[in-house]
Amino acid sequence: MTAVLTRRSEQLLAEPAPGDDEFRYLLKGAAMAPDHGRLRPWRWVLARDEALASAADALAAEAPSQDREQVRRKALRAPLRAFLVFAPRPGHKVPEWEQLAAGSTMAHALMLLLHARGYGSIWRTGRLCGSPALRELLGLAEGERLLGAVDIGTPVRTGPPTRRSAPELSGHLTVLTTR
Numbered sequence: 001m002t003a004v005l006t007r008r009s010e011q012l013l014a015e016p017a018p019g020d021d022e023f024r025y026l027l028k029g030a031a032m033a034p035d036h037g038r039l040r041p042w043r044w045v046l047a048r049d050e051a052l053a054s055a056a057d058a059l060a061a062e063a064p065s066q067d068r069e070q071v072r073r074k075a076l077r078a079p080l081r082a083f084l085v086f087a088p089r090p091g092h093k094v095p096e097w098e099q100l101a102a103g104s105t106m107a108h109a110l111m112l113l114l115h116a117r118g119y120g121s122i123w124r125t126g127r128l129c130g131s132p133a134l135r136e137l138l139g140l141a142e143g144e145r146l147l148g149a150v151d152i153g154t155p156v157r158t159g160p161p162t163r164r165s166a167p168e169l170s171g172h173l174t175v176l177t178t179r
């Protein structure tokens with residue numbers, strides 16, 4: 001409960017970010033998320049340093065000229081960008097929506113694990129999800145879909161994360177009773 005109530009999407013992220021091995025370790029945990037058929041219909045592509053700059057350049061090159069600098073800057077806001085690729089198993093008896101649900105569940109688990117370890121993250125979508133240049137750079141195969149980038153680093157905050165109160169759930173929960 002502490003982890004879920006204190007995790008926030010962090011806008012400001014700086015070094016350190018987890019290294020590749022630490023990311024792999026956390027992903028082993030996140031990959032235990034519920035997944036019908038155990039298909040793991042997703043993969044991550046990590047970018048930092050020059051690779052991150054190349055990804056930002058690819059995205060910026062597609063933007064209208066007046067937006068390029070801002071698009072590039074926004075793509076470089078965290079030391080680690082983890083691109084989440086949905087790789088559904090076509091024609092599988094587990095329908096695609098369930099495979100997408102499995103990928104989302106895994107991503108949330110990963111964000112909670114990052115948070116519990118002191119890292120911050122934010123899932124970003126928008127322009128990058130439909131970018132042909134980024135598809136090419138990341139090596140997406142036909143049938144794969146970019147679900148976004150999870151920006152990761154250490155939150156730049158003055159205080160500890162604020163603990164939120166649990167949301168008001170009326171209208172989101174029904175307890176079925178027999179008539």
Ligand SMILES: Cc1cc2nc3c(=O)[nH]c(=O)nc-3n(C[C@H](O)[C@H](O)[C@H](O)COP(=O)(O)O)c2cc1C
Nearest residue numbers: 007008009010011104122123124125126127147148
């Ligand atoms: C699939 C998905 C896509 C998101 N895309 C963006 C985005 O493009 N930009 C952004 O600032 N936040 C994005 N977010 C983060 C949400 O805005 C954030 O989770 C929401 O505001 C609640 O804030 P919290 O995570 O701190 O509870 C995305 C979250 C999800 C799950």
